[in-house]
Amino acid sequence: MKVFISVDMEGISGLVRWPDVSPTGIDFERNRQLMTQDANAAIEGAFQGGATEVVVEENHGVEDLCVLRMDTIDERCTVIRGAGRPGATTMAGLDADAGVVMLIGHHGRAGSYPGIMAHTISYTAFKLVSLAGQPIGEPDFFAIRAGELGVPVGLVSGDQIVAEQVQARCPWADTVIVKEAFGRESGEVIPPVRARPMIEEAAARTVRRALAGEYQPLDVRGPYEFEVQLRQPAGDAMRANLDGLEGFDLAEDTRVVVTAPDMDLGFRRVAYLGYANQPGVTKH
Numbered sequence: 001m002k003v004f005i006s007v008d009m010e011g012i013s014g015l016v017r018w019p020d021v022s023p024t025g026i027d028f029e030r031n032r033q034l035m036t037q038d039a040n041a042a043i044e045g046a047f048q049g050g051a052t053e054v055v056v057e058e059n060h061g062v063e064d065l066c067v068l069r070m071d072t073i074d075e076r077c078t079v080i081r082g083a084g085r086p087g088a089t090t091m092a093g094l095d096a097d098a099g100v101v102m103l104i105g106h107h108g109r110a111g112s113y114p115g116i117m118a119h120t121i122s123y124t125a126f127k128l129v130s131l132a133g134q135p136i137g138e139p140d141f142f143a144i145r146a147g148e149l150g151v152p153v154g155l156v157s158g159d160q161i162v163a164e165q166v167q168a169r170c171p172w173a174d175t176v177i178v179k180e181a182f183g184r185e186s187g188e189v190i191p192p193v194r195a196r197p198m199i200e201e202a203a204a205r206t207v208r209r210a211l212a213g214e215y216q217p218l219d220v221r222g223p224y225e226f227e228v229q230l231r232q233p234a235g236d237a238m239r240a241n242l243d244g245l246e247g248f249d250l251a252e253d254t255r256v257v258v259t260a261p262d263m264d265l266g267f268r269r270v271a272y273l274g275y276a277n278q279p280g281v282t283k284h
Contacts, residue, residue: 001099001211002053003046004151005077006090006142007039009060009067010107010117011158013178013195017185018117023062034192035060035105036069038157038178041196042104043074045203050211055080055098059090059106059138061122089271091145091264100154100210101146102203108161109137114181115161122274127229127254129270139166141270145263147218154206154215157199159187172215176202224266226258227251228273238277245282248273 009021012035019025039056046054056073057080058065064083073079078093085092094101108115110128120129120137129136139162143153155174156166163175176198179189190198209215233253234242242248242256247269249257256273260266272284 001051001207002055002097003051003100003102003207004094004098005039005042005046005054005056005102005104006059006094006106007035007042007056007068008103008105008107008138009035010105010119011162011178012038012105013157013192013199014189016116016179016187016189021060021062021117032067032069033072035067036072037192037196038105038199039068040072040074041199042102042155042157042203043077045200045205046102046207047076048200049204049207051207054078055093057081057090057093065090089267091142091267094142094146094149094151096149096151098146098149098151100206100215101142101151102155102206103139103142103153103166104155104157104199106139106156106158106162106166107137108159108165108181109135109140111135112137112161112165114183114187116159116179116181116187117184118161121271125231125274127231129229130227131224133227137162137165140169141263141267143169143218144220145267147220148222148263150217152210152215152217154210155202157202170218174202174206174209220263222260222262222266224260224263226260226266226270228256228258228270230254230256230273235277237279237281238273240279241276241282
């Protein structure tokens with residue numbers, strides 16, 4: 001079985017504040033290793049559970065999506081990293097050949113409280129992202145896109161908020177709560193050395209359950225309509241860019257309605273709004 005693992009950073013064991021996940025933070029190099037070790041725990045568990053192939057894709061949007069330590073990542077996997085990927089931005093490696101999706105180190109959606117570093121795609125640009133009138137987060141994008149491909153989400157690790165949100169959409173999914181959120185940058189954390197065996201055990205169980213056919217992918221299909229609430233009013237460059245693009249409607253100064261036929265394009269279009277306020281930048 002091919003296993004797809006998306007690794008983010010905000011939900012990694014031991015990390016609670018924005019400097020923890022930023023290149024300017026005093027512990028960023030150490031925290032890159034913590035991220036890699038959580039990923040390795042999931043990889044090890046996946047192979048223990050019966051995986052024959054593991055694809056890991058980086059989802060943390062700093063340093064051009066190149067944060068995992070390639071010198072210490074488990075040699076049995078392959079890693080997708082770097083900016084400018086084809087398809088749905090950070091789901092380039094997700095296809096219908098995968099048997100299950102694992103979300104390692106993920107976080108709650110924008111507007112969640114408490115929720116450690118909760119946001120949807122861009123904390124600095126987006127106040128809230130909704131689909132059909134309901135707030136959504138990055139795990140929702142993953143689950144829906146995976147559902148379009150016939151692949152279930154089977155596991156998430158992070159705080160209790162992302163665990164609750166993933167299980168609300170995918171009740172069958174296993175969860176590993178590595179920290180209890182107190183606020184946006186505080187929580188009670190399980191030391192990573194204890195959290196990693198929890199991730200490993202859950203990953204093995206997830207693959208075994210997937211092989212046994214215990215999961216069902218979401219039964220979803222487009223078209224989709226999103227609403228993105230911007231933190232700052234759209235500038236002249238964004239207005240000019242959106243005016244020439246299909247699928248975008250600047251309904252108000254800080255509200256953009258985005259439409260897409262599927263989640264592949266939907267994710268790209270929503271993510272584009274995070275950098276659309278640059279003259280002539282229209283590729284997404």
